[in-house]
Amino acid sequence: MTKFNRTLVTTALPYANGPVHIGHLAGVYVPADIYVRYMRMKGEDVLLIGGSDEHGVPITIKAKKEGVTPQDVVDKYHNIIKDSFEKFGISFDVYSRTSSKIHHETATEFFETLNEKAEFIEKSSEQFYDSEANQFLADRYITGTCPHCKNEKAYGDQCESCGTSLNATDLIDARSAITGNKPQLKETKHWYLPLDKYEPFLKEWILEEHKEWKPNVYGQCKSWLDNGLHPRAVTRDLNWGVPVPVEGADGKVLYVWFDAPIGYISATKEHTPDWEKYWKAEDSKMVHFIGKDNIVFHCIIFPAMLKAEGSYILPENVPSNEFLNLEGDKISTSRNWAVWLHEYLEEFPEKQDVLRYVLTANAPETKDNDFTWKDFQARNNNELVAIFGNFVNRALVLTHKYFGGLVPEAGELTDFDKETLAQIPVLKAEVEKNLETYHFREALKVAMNLARLGNKYLADTEPWKVIKTDEARVKTILNISLQISANLSTLMEPFLPFTAEKLRGFLNIDRIEWADMKDVVIPVGHQINKPELLFEKIEDATIQAQVDKLEATKVANELENRVATPVKENINFDDFMKMDIRIGTITEAEKVAKTKKLLKIKVDTGVDTRTVVSGIAEHYKPEEIIGKQVSVLMNLEPRKLKGIESQGMILMAEDADGKLAFVSPEKAVAAGSEVR
């Protein structure tokens, strides 16, 4: 810690095509905020940087779908996101956006510098082009028939029906999503960052010099580095983004992953003219808070970019969290399976700290975790209310009851008093140690121990009994209880800033610096205010309403899935009769080596025994399907899969969740029976 004189903390830029949810908060913004609040309280020079990531293809598609401009889309979500963060107390020094002028300038300049230093490779390749729309088509802008599952609405990068990732050129009957025309292949030039050039440097820097990074981060980097790095394109053919600042590069923009991390630099610039100090001075420490999906960008690609530029420092640590699930399922924006922050703020007014607490206590630091409303309720009622809120309430109520709200004078301290007070610096040090090593869950638990300590102190000293015989002793006890309460407001401040503020209001005191946490922080004779409740219990009905809301989402999703595949166009009887479907009996089945999904199956079709490769290994084990009668499409064009020729297709029924089942006759029939 002595090595550095200032700290720059960045948080992953949320993508501005939707609002933010609890997963964002738990994985990135709450831990980052805790960290910087702590450092500020210690008087350190620290900046918290954030902003919206507003470029990229999905935003242009969303805009098109809604009939608005991409700028309209990002304006809308940038404001919602920014507002949610503000209300949750994420204390950004600056929350910027990548569509801003300053970012365009910064990114342009960054690209130009690398270009002048000849750090890029220029390469041409053939890509689909829509001549009517007069533009190259990003993979997402191309639709066509999936070569595997025959879904007619597959995208150029992925078929969402069968989950296969595709190349646009794989699609059968590819169409432009803009005009519906058949696109042509046309040559286009792009700039590539030769990551392979930095491989030796990155290996040394990460694998040797940063063994202290979290295991998931270190392991992921090692995996990438061991597999070998390749040049990556930093530009795309698109008209939404930062234009490539080179003569003749019309219609090309910087690729989002190149553009977005530069957003950290632009945001810092926007905040202070002194930005270079944070980004370039050797005694500056940079920390990136991100989710696990971003590890490769922040540990490999962005450092390579910074290194190529030459004048920037590299991150000292990249504390990346795993994912937060919701009630057992993955959080999903498109499936609306999320607790949206802007909705929470409306439904649980003034309870930002409750969510901050729960998300920190249950943060996905080492593995994916599950957020449940029941756990939310339990932590609020059993921990915040019962331990923290209750202790403060006891101390304040007793002070008002016996001494009219004036801080009483402490007399001679007993050994127990001294032991109790001695715990304050011990807990403080333990919280520090955990925060500085990014163990926020543990840090919060330790901080709560101060409230536990208070409760134990009151239970053991029993002032409500002692008051009958020894008022002076009670003065001492309550003085100490109030000192603990005041220290709690400081120790909890990084985690629960709203609560800390409220507590200081009860105690009628100003903010206490981190270093000033100690046995005496409130003077004798100080008037404290009438306390209210620090936290309220959350009733079953409130929780049930949230669970019901999610349940409704699930039902709505199912309904949507059901109508998702409309009935195809009518065909005539002859077309139908072209298909030769027969019942066959599976005689052999084995897993295809080096695949996860494929089984090589031999089927007795009555006329022959043929080999069919089928992607059902995740649903059926080879041994359990032998002897099964199944439907086989006999006259499907043979296709080679993993070097094995598949002669036909076994028909499967697939439900909305992707579960597969054979289409089998309801009673045994002769092999080769035709299906009509």
Place this chain on the structure above:
RNA sequence: GGCGAGGUAGCUCAGUUGGUUAGAGCGCAUGAUUCAUAAUCAUGAGGUCGGCGGUUCAAACCCGCCUCUCGCUACCA
């Protein structure tokens, strides 16, 4: 299939230079208590540390194989 991360009490997690009876919080049980939002305090029950095998005087921790979860990746319905 390859690679990475994880699999420790009912739940959420700590726990490495391998060393006495494996820890915490919540939940649960019992007792105490009433200042406090029936909150608190004490005590206790509860674990073959995913499975099998190996190294060692000694393994949750090291090695091998297997298995489950999550992610990345692969000529993959």
